Amino acid sequence: MKYSILAPYLRNVIPLTLLSSLALYALWPWLPFTRQTIAPRTIVFYGFSILGSVMEQAIFPAFQSQWCAQTGEQVEFISSFAGSGTITNQIIMGVPAELALLSLELDALRLSEAGVIDANSWYALPQRGVINRTPFVILVRPGNPKGIHDFIDLTRPGIGVVHPDPLTSGGANWAIVAEYGAGARADPDRPEAGYDLLLGIWRNVVAQAASARSARTQFENGFGDALITYEQEALYDQARGRLQAEIIYPQRTILSEHTLVIIERHIAPAQRELIDAFVQFLWSEPAQRLFVEYGYRSVYEELNRANPQFGTIGDPFMIDDFGGWPQAKRDIVEGIWKDRVLQELER
Amino acid sequence: MSMSRPSRSAGNRHSSASTVAHPSPWLPVSMLIVVLLPLLLMPLTAVFIFAFRGGIGAFIAALLIPDAQFALRFSLLIAFATALLNGLIGTFAAYVLSRYRFPGQRPLNITVNLPVAIPTVVVGTSLLLLWGPIGLLGHWLDPLGLQPMFTPFGVLLAHLFVTFPYMLSTIKPLLDELETTYEEAAYTIGASRWQTFWYVTLPALRGGIFTGALLTFAHSLGEFGATVLVSGNLRLRTQTAPLYIFAQFEAGNIAAANAVAAVLAALSFVIFFFLLRYTGNGR
Numbered sequence: 001m002k003y004s005i006l007a008p009y010l011r012n013v014i015p016l017t018l019l020s021s022l023a024l025y026a027l028w029p030w031l032p033f034t035r036q037t038i039a040p041r042t043i044v045f046y047g048f049s050i051l052g053s054v055m056e057q058a059i060f061p062a063f064q065s066q067w068c069a070q071t072g073e074q075v076e077f078i079s080s081f082a083g084s085g086t087i088t089n090q091i092i093m094g095v096p097a098e099l100a101l102l103s104l105e106l107d108a109l110r111l112s113e114a115g116v117i118d119a120n121s122w123y124a125l126p127q128r129g130v131i132n133r134t135p136f137v138i139l140v141r142p143g144n145p146k147g148i149h150d151f152i153d154l155t156r157p158g159i160g161v162v163h164p165d166p167l168t169s170g171g172a173n174w175a176i177v178a179e180y181g182a183g184a185r186a187d188p189d190r191p192e193a194g195y196d197l198l199l200g201i202w203r204n205v206v207a208q209a210a211s212a213r214s215a216r217t218q219f220e221n222g223f224g225d226a227l228i229t230y231e232q233e234a235l236y237d238q239a240r241g242r243l244q245a246e247i248i249y250p251q252r253t254i255l256s257e258h259t260l261v262i263i264e265r266h267i268a269p270a271q272r273e274l275i276d277a278f279v280q281f282l283w284s285e286p287a288q289r290l291f292v293e294y295g296y297r298s299v300y301e302e303l304n305r306a307n308p309q310f311g312t313i314g315d316p317f318m319i320d321d322f323g324g325w326p327q328a329k330r331d332i333v334e335g336i337w338k339d340r341v342l343q344e345l346e347r
Numbered sequence: 348m349s350m351s352r353p354s355r356s357a358g359n360r361h362s363s364a365s366t367v368a369h370p371s372p373w374l375p376v377s378m379l380i381v382v383l384l385p386l387l388l389m390p391l392t393a394v395f396i397f398a399f400r401g402g403i404g405a406f407i408a409a410l411l412i413p414d415a416q417f418a419l420r421f422s423l424l425i426a427f428a429t430a431l432l433n434g435l436i437g438t439f440a441a442y443v444l445s446r447y448r449f450p451g452q453r454p455l456n457i458t459v460n461l462p463v464a465i466p467t468v469v470v471g472t473s474l475l476l477l478w479g480p481i482g483l484l485g486h487w488l489d490p491l492g493l494q495p496m497f498t499p500f501g502v503l504l505a506h507l508f509v510t511f512p513y514m515l516s517t518i519k520p521l522l523d524e525l526e527t528t529y530e531e532a533a534y535t536i537g538a539s540r541w542q543t544f545w546y547v548t549l550p551a552l553r554g555g556i557f558t559g560a561l562l563t564f565a566h567s568l569g570e571f572g573a574t575v576l577v578s579g580n581l582r583l584r585t586q587t588a589p590l591y592i593f594a595q596f597e598a599g600n601i602a603a604a605n606a607v608a609a610v611l612a613a614l615s616f617v618i619f620f621f622l623l624r625y626t627g628n629g630r
Contacts, residue, residue, distance in 0.1 A: 015621055026423035044581065052598050080580045081598070094480035094489070095497045095579035214597050 040074035041274055044096055044266070048084035048103040048170055048258070049213035050233050054294040055079065055101075062290060063281050067274070075274065083211030084170030091116055091263065098266050098275055101131060103170030103212070105259045105325045122261050126283045130257040132296035134232040135313055136178040138248040139219065146225050150250045151182045155200025160224035163205045164215040166333060171212030171256070175228045176337050177328055178254040181317055185252050194332075199341050201228075220244060230256065235295030235309050252315040255297070391612065398609035401602055409606035414582050418591035419610060425499070425587065426567040429506040430560040436507075437514020437563075438556060442544070444515075445522035460512045467572025470508050474501070474577050497579035502587065505573040510563040517559035518552055525551055558626055565618045568611065 047055055060077045067075050080087065080095075084103035091097050092114045102108055105122075108129070112119040122129030140148045146159055154161055164172035176198065183197025207223045209215035212230060219227040227245075237243040260282065267275055281287050288298040292307045304310060322328040399406055409415065444456055462470065476482045479496045480489040488494065495501050525548065533543040571589040578585040580594065588607055595604035 018617065022423060023427060026420045026427065029417075029420065049597070076583070078581050078584050080582065080586075081594070082580065090497075090579060092481075093475055093496070094485070094494065095581070096494075211597070213599070217597060217599055220599070 040076040041271075042076045042078050043271075043274065043278055044098045045077055045079045045101075046087045046091065046095065046097040046099070047079065047081050047101040048087065049081055049211040050103075050171075050230055051101055051258075052079075052081040052213075053236065054291060054296065055081075058290040058294060059282070059287055062286060063278055066281065066286075067277065083164075083168045083213075085168040086211065096266050097263050098271065099279070100261050100263065102259050102261065103256065104173055105129075105257070105319075106173065106329055107170060108259050108261045109326065111261060111263075116265070117261055117263055121264075122259055125260060125262075125279070127299045129259040129261065130299055131260050131282055132288070132291045132298060133255045133257050134230045134296050135255045135316060136175055136228060136250075136253045137231045137234060137311070138250060139227040139229055139234055139245040140248055141225060142244060142246060144246050144248070148226055148248055150248070151179055151197055151201065151253075152186075154204060154226055154228075155197065156204075159204045159226060160206040161201060161204045162207045162209070162215050162219045162224040162227045163202075164212045165208040165210055166337070168210045169212050169215070171215075171230060172208075173329070173333055174254055174256040176333055177319065177322060178228070178250075180332050180336060181254055181322065182250055182252040185315060185317065195336055195340060198337060199344060202337075202341050202345060231297075231311070232295040235307075238309065239295065247311065249311040249313055251313070252317065253313055255316050255318055257319065394605060394608050394612055397601065398605040405602060406606050406609075409603045410610065412603060414586070415591060415603065415607050417583050418586050418588045419607065421499070421586065422568055422588035422611075425502055425506055426564045428503055429510055429567040430564040432503075433507055433510055433514050433563050434556060434560045437511065437559060438518055438552070441515050441518040441522055442548070445519055459515055462509055463512045463516075467509055467570065468576065471505060471573035471576030474505055474508065474573070478504070496577050497581070497585060499585060501577045502574055502585055505577045506567045506570055509570055509573050510566045513562040513566060514556070514559040517562065518555045521552055521555040522548070554625060558622060561618055561622050561625075565615055565622075568614060568618075 045055070056077075056079065060079075064075050064077075067073060080090075080097075082090075084107050087095075087097075087100060088102065088107040088110055091100060091111060100111075108117070108122055111117045112121070138148060138151070138154070140146065146153075146156075148154065148159070153159070163175065166172040166176060179201050180194040180198045182194075184194030186197075187193035207215070207218050209218050212233070215227060216229060216233060218224075219229075231247070234243060234245070234247045238247070260279065262275065262279065283299070285300070285303070288300055288303055289306065292298050292303050295307070295309070297304050297310065319325055319328055322332065410419075440459055444452065444459070475496060478485045478488070478501065480486070480494065482496075485494070485496065495504065529547050529551075530543050533547045538546070569589055570587070571593070574587055575590060575593070578587065578590060580586055580590050582591075586594070588611055592604045592608050592611070595601075595607075
């Protein structure tokens, strides 16, 4: 082996140069001469998984320009999006969220049980805290090769259903009530109709993902024949020409409602005005129009005409038709799905 | 480093002698490659192919997203800090465990190596149950406004825990093998314990410290299991590069995830290359 005289120096120079350039790159934004002098004001926002695109691409920028026009201040959104149950657990564990948009009210109830927010504090908000809605639909492979037209078709042998996990996903809880409700309302005289449909569908569940969003990713990666999911997600992709599936509107399905909670104990007095302004903005017409544009159904029915893609549902129902979430959770998700369906399937 | 060179060439001569004695290597080598192809080589290639599928412009654009830039920088800073702090604590721990005899040494020795065996998710959970607002200590700290979890400091704590044994495992064997006669000689000519450590022991450990720090750095750069629990996954605040990759992948932004994944993979190749060079095991 030959070494030039320079070799020992080169041996040290190359790694040291690499190392210091890495360190320089890492430190760059925090160096005194590169630092921005005026730190922007911040809002820490946690949201459930499918909200990521509408919030980051539309709602946050719209509010940023509105606030800047009113006050001249820059607002930065520090956000995190994951399954509704996951962010609820994170907030209980103490993440510094100021606002959280949950995919179901049950998670808000869990937060109040844990003492993070006051009981029923979201009822004081407009629409009892509900920001927008979206029905549950079925996604099938292009051309609908298995001929699926309603929930009942998912019970046929040989159909693989991808379903989010009710333990961590709010969407999964909605889906269970949608499946049960569709069965019960189709045959109101037979008490077991809801249970039968739910059992039939769950017999065919081949994959359970942690969030509605990751169930979707699994389906896109080729798992299963059908996915039960939010209409919004499918419409959002369809509008961008990315939907590799067909949307099937069940005759009967639930409209999910998404609840905003304000975590008062994380809001410093100086933040009050900014947070209130943003909360108000969420129910304003411009924000609600943005939601409609991104495939959510507005809480103001007249705005929904703006999106011609919204499909028709013969018999839409709400969680209030089952006595609200606490009762539906106890009777349907726990009482029927967990105690009876899972027992029957021995999962 | 200088010690390893003669032994390396000696090893070469030995191995070339033994290859002659063996039958043709082609069959076992090609079998090994067939096994490794789907296990290691093809997944690694896939990351790079997907990263550059949209062209170099799309790759750069994906990297320049502020969230991606922050995540990469944040991961690097945490990795530097972890390597530095564990470099100090780990060297100290190795020195104490190698040079002193005391009751309870064996249990302590096992404990400091334990993080290798503990699942990282368990590390994250245990940190939350100690420092989190409902945790053993956090319970008392929270009212005081002290909240180490879900901050960069919390991420650092997790990384220090997870990577702790790396320094130890590279330095302690060196210390154990290092002839105590050198240190004794230093004492006889009147050097203090500190002087002996600084002028005699430490220079002999240089290569080991470097290797250990690189291993720590590399592991910290890729840490996921503990970080995901203690960081709160806040963009522009506590989201490390692996968390960014996971979040983007989950959100269906495969291109954004892959660009950062390719950078992480390339960085770890560079680190690995230096590790091989400095430990001399590469030949």
